[in-house]
Amino acid sequence: MTTGDLFGDHPPADDTRIALGEAAFVLRGFALSEAPALIAAVDAIAQQAAFRHMVTPGGFEMSVALTNSGALGWTSDRRGYRYATHDPLTEAAWPPLPDVFLRLAHSAAAEAGFHGFTPDACLINRYVPGARMSLHQDKDEQDYGAPIVSVSLGMPAVFLFGGHRRADRPQRIPLFHGDVVVWGGPDRLRYHGIAPLKDHPHAMLGSQRINLTFRKAG
Ligand code: MD6
Ligand code: FE
Secondary structure: OOOOOOOOOOHHHOOEOOOOOOEEEEEEEOOOOHHHHHHHHHHHHHHOOOOOEEEOOOOOOOOOOOEEOOOOOEEEOEEEEEEEEEEOOOEEEEEOOOOHHHHHHHHHHOOOOOOOOOOOOEEEEEEEOOOOOOEEEEOOOOOOOEEEEEEEEEEOEEEEEEEOOOOOOEEEEOOOOOOOOEEHHHHOOOEEEOOOOOOOOOOOOEOOEEEEEEEEEO
């Protein structure tokens, strides 16, 4: 990759699996061939469970809009963060995980050494230019033994991958359309986030980035 424009070129194809930690990997382009089907599935989910901006327990509205698919969905409000079986906006169950989601999550996890991963939750985040995700740990799930599988679609982003303490300086890793990040084991609780998105419009999604994170929450 050249040093000039981070987003000018995709990395070479032989970089397909990049280790970020002992049990954390970027799988470059792993979801590329399924991207159109994933995007169509996200559109169908969003018709039933609309993207919305949730409020953190501290009272701030998140810059990222989110929705969920699966038996459990991640929600936030003034009372805290939690997983819930029903969408608080409609009181309907979250839309089920489509087959294309389940197959991709399972095969990406296996590629990173986590065999038999069956998620019960997919958090779907939508970013527009300027949106960001501050450093956090994913710790609302019951079982830290299962990995997390994260799929990037649309505009590129800079993923911040820190350590076990919030103050640990994060690595900065560019993520592109079709990339998948998998982590678990000793890396499962590392701090991570997304730097404020720049506007590099994408051919399929325009000025948006969609991130799917698959978890075993229950
Ligand atoms: C994002 N991802 O990529 C935000 N969490 O938009 C996450 O917060 C995340 O990518 C846990 C595991 C993988 C992730
Ligand atoms: Fe996270």
